[in-house]
Amino acid sequence: MVEEKLLERGVEVEVLDSDEMRTHLCKGLGFSKEDRDTNIRRIGYVAKLLARNGACAITAAISPYREIRDEVRKGVQERSIFVEAYLECPLDKLVERDAKGLYKKAISGEIENFTGVPDPYEPPLKPEVVVHTGDEPEQQSCARILKTLEMLKLVPEVTGDDYAAAEEAAVAARLRDLGYLG
């Protein structure tokens, strides 16, 4: 949804989807911590190349380990801007939803090294934006992310979105806390 909204605003955007990356850049990698780290490093590397050439990359990958996320952030920030969006959702909701049927398999032990069951997920400490996908409408999550990008002057501003207007103060407060917005 964020991708669509960005395209509507005329922002060229490339979604670096984890499944696609695993096909093209990471064939043979599994889901151990080491392999996950390599996967995220590669996605981060491609995002860095895109970003420093003026493109906008959305990395849509489960990246459970804080250290690697911070390493990727550092690389991107050499020449571009890195915005970490934390999509927070309680584990029980994820299990209940189980969109791809993977939690069921993880719980039964059919698949191993699954984030959440039993592998850890280390939440970010200072993400630029947090959305609560378990208990808020998708439009609201999306509006908060876009408002964050607007305030960071990364995308053109659009008026008339009720959700966006409601998010403005909270987004500004978070960004100010993180040292943005002068």
Add this chain to the structure above:
Amino acid sequence: MVEEKLLERGVEVEVLDSDEMRTHLCKGLGFSKEDRDTNIRRIGYVAKLLARNGACAITAAISPYREIRDEVRKGVQERSIFVEAYLECPLDKLVERDAKGLYKKAISGEIENFTGVPDPYEPPLKPEVVVHTGDEPEQQSCARILKTLEMLKLVPEVTGDDYAAAEEAAVAARLRDLGYLG
């Protein structure tokens, strides 16, 4: 040198160097045909992402197999332009030059699967531009590549380069043969 000249003309350019790619995206891959193919596919994939986001990617990698080069070309051409530059040089000159000392090791058998010794190199059949790095000055090779990019309307034209002026007719003839230039 092509990179420098492009930057001088204000073209943002990303060089996808084989060694760097092997560090970031292809760790663990060797030099067998299969591993080389995977390496080139990955470089091609990143070039495609960059190109379709409006950036210019130079792939600086030894890519000995025609089939994979053509596969990458096809992918890039879905939404961008692919220009194949064939840097032709007789093997004996390469061995004589041996910039990295690798030919010596290949000949002695210390390294295996080296392109040229004993592995094959399949020259492209229809490259957009051919330069003869064995017997022409680097400036001339560079000018021919840039003139090709100019004629394909990929970079702004620059006048006053003697080499470029001398190359113009030959570049135009080649591109016309390949079906470019209407």
